Amino acid sequence: MTFGVTPTGFVKKTFTDVQSGIFGYWRAKISKFLQLTEKTGLGNVGNGAADQIAQVWEALEPAYYSNDPDNADEASFEALCQITGTIRRGATNGYWSTVCAFEPSKDYAPGALVGNVSGQATNRWLNRDHVTTTGAGNYPVTFVSEKANAKAIGLTGTLVIAQPIDGWIDVTTTVNATPGQDVESVEALSLRREAELQPSGSATLPAIMARVSKVPGVLSVRGLQNVTDDFDHANGIPAHGFRLVVWDGTSPAALNNDIAAAILATGSAGVPSYGRSSGVANGETVLFDRATQIPIYVTCTVKGTAALADIQANVIAAGASLTSGNSIVAEKIRAAIVNTAGVTDLTAFAIGTSPGPVSAANIPIPITSIGLFDNARISVTFV
DSSP states (O other), rough: OOOOOEEEEEEEOOOOHHHHHHHHHHHHHHTOOOOOTTTTTHHHHHHHHHHHHHHHHHHHHHHHHOOOOOOHHHHHHHHHHHTTTTOOOOOOEEEEEEEEEOOSSSSEOOOOOEEEEEEEEEEEEESSOOOOSSSSSSEEEEEEESSSTTTTOOOTOOOOEEOOOOTTTEOOSSSSSSOOOOOHHHHHHHHHHHHHOOOOTTTOOHHHHHHTTSTTOOEEEEEOOOOSSOBBTTTOTOOOOOEEEEEEETTTTTTTTHHHHHHHHHHHHHEEESSEEEETTEEEEEEEEEEEEEEEEEEEEEEEEEEHHHHHHHHHHHHHOOOOOOBBBBHHHHHHHHTTTEEEEEEEEESSSSOOOOOOOOOOOTEEEEEEEEOOOOOOEEO
């Protein structure tokens, strides 16, 4: 058998291969009657050498594949991505749009207002921005999760004041929080690397998307372009224009002007962008779109002792990894329900985009949209 670099890849020697080679050599050179076992000194010397040499072969294999994006191990692939400027995304915080009631003439620094999800003392959320009140009343406040991970989940109506502070009367949530996310998976990193492998100054649509995807707060970017001389009525794009669809959460986490600056830095002069949102960069107004939110409804019947809130939270967490333009895989949502602690059986399941779904099929999501889950749209029957 051939070892090392071969026409089909790298073939490493195992401990047994190395041991066999050493013992065979000794028996050929010294005596075919040599006793090479763990009970003999020479046998133990051979085993020790074979173990050390086999470890070298173990290290050689990942080293050989480290520059092959299809076969590199996780650490090598991440390093390979960095060479071309695609940096693996770390865990992200959740964002939550709220309305807070305050007394007049109060001032709160970022992080001064501390809330937590009811019944979850460690699921804490802090005000992202400086808050100043003039008169008494309600003020919009964006909260950010204290921890950055996929467990940063907040359901409508569950945020409460964790640390009372002078002048803060109440907090109200009428929408779910945009959940946090864990460190980017290797699969997602690979797809993003392929999209970003465009010359930075090429002004191609993938290059523009790659630049926008790096704006803080942006979770995903999709793009459409019109290369014809006519207006594209189907996608609403002017001749020779393009349209970017950004998803940065139900409580937009990215600044419009930052998105505009990224588009302008990569786009070609005179090529119009299209969208219903806009930002200003270098005195120029740049248009783009935020993904249209499609409500997803789930109904299920389960057996067991699971809590309703736990099932809903697991469904929302499973849906948080979905981005615009992707199908919602029904089986992943089913799995989230089945894997909830206390669920012993799932006897009925349906998912759809309108109340009372009857289908268990995947849901295709247009490139300009994103499917969103909400605890108010997740109905669970216990039997």
